[in-house]
Amino acid sequence: NAGVTQTPKFQVLKTGQSMTLQCAQDMNHEYMSWYRQDPGMGLRLIHYSVGAGITDQGEVPNGYNVSRSTTEDFPLRLLSAAPSQTSVYFCASKGPGVGEQFFGPGTRLTVL
Amino acid sequence: QQQVKQSPQSLIVQKGGISIINCAYENTAFDYFPWYQQFPGKGPALLIAIRPDVSEKKEGRFTISFNKSAKQFSLHIMDSQPGDSATYFCAARRSYNTDKLIFGTGTRLQVFP
Numbered sequence: 001n002a003g004v005t006q007t008p009k010f011q012v013l014k015t016g017q018s019m020t021l022q023c024a025q026d027m028n029h030e031y032m033s034w035y036r037q038d039p040g041m042g043l044r045l046i047h048y049s050v051g052a053g054i055t056d057q058g059e060v061p062n063g064y065n066v067s068r069s070t071t072e073d074f075p076l077r078l079l080s081a082a083p084s085q086t087s088v089y090f091c092a093s094k095g096p097g098v099g100e101q102f103f104g105p106g107t108r109l110t111v112l
Numbered sequence: 113q114q115q116v117k118q119s120p121q122s123l124i125v126q127k128g129g130i131s132i133i134n135c136a137y138e139n140t141a142f143d144y145f146p147w148y149q150q151f152p153g154k155g156p157a158l159l160i161a162i163r164p165d166v167s168e169k170k171e172g173r174f175t176i177s178f179n180k181s182a183k184q185f186s187l188h189i190m191d192s193q194p195g196d197s198a199t200y201f202c203a204a205r206r207s208y209n210t211d212k213l214i215f216g217t218g219t220r221l222q223v224f225p
Contacts, residue, residue, distance in 0.1 A: 031211050042215040090155050103155030
């Protein structure tokens with residue numbers, strides 16, 4: 001099993017550009033989520049999904065869109081990148097019941 | 113507002129010493145308290161977790177102490193090793209249905225030989 005995979009590992013964007021951060025998991029987990037990590041802020045939840053076709057907002061959803069068409073994939077879209085979105089982005093998935101959230105290796109995004 | 117407050121921000125410990133990281137929470141509806149360990153360039157990984165009906169949980173050199181009345185919990189790393197140098201995050205789960213985790217701000221631990 002590959003676990004949770006994220007692409008790309010690094011990305012540099014100009015203000016106003018759009019892009020999609022990819023996330024995939026091969027553990028058949030229903031729950032998937034996106035976090036951003038900033039120095040001194042910990043990890044903050046952007047969006048999450050409890051299954052295919054179901055998504056909801058987290059703590060910091062503004063500027064980001066998500067969709068969940070399959071159990072495996074949960075892409076995060078930035079429609080018009082802003083410097084405030086410079087961060088490290090982590091995708092995570094979780095199986096049923098009380099348990100571990102498995103994190104991907106992260107995408108480091110810089111918006112100039 | 114910060115629902116899970118973590119301290120200290122950074123910690124330097126001698127090899128063999130005890131590392132202690134503290135967290136406090138406000139929401140009494142939290143029902144699951146995990147600690148995650150993150151090495152540079154990697155994603156966080158679950159280290160140890162506790163439910164509020166237990167006051168202490170130990171796994172090897174890692175122990176969580178939980179004080180429900182004070183709404184505080186802490187991570188103790190006994191016999192700290194240079195390989196423990198990492199950033200540690202406490203977290204709390206809001207509710208059973210959504211599994212949303214609220215993270216603390218993190219503690220960077222450095223263990224020197």
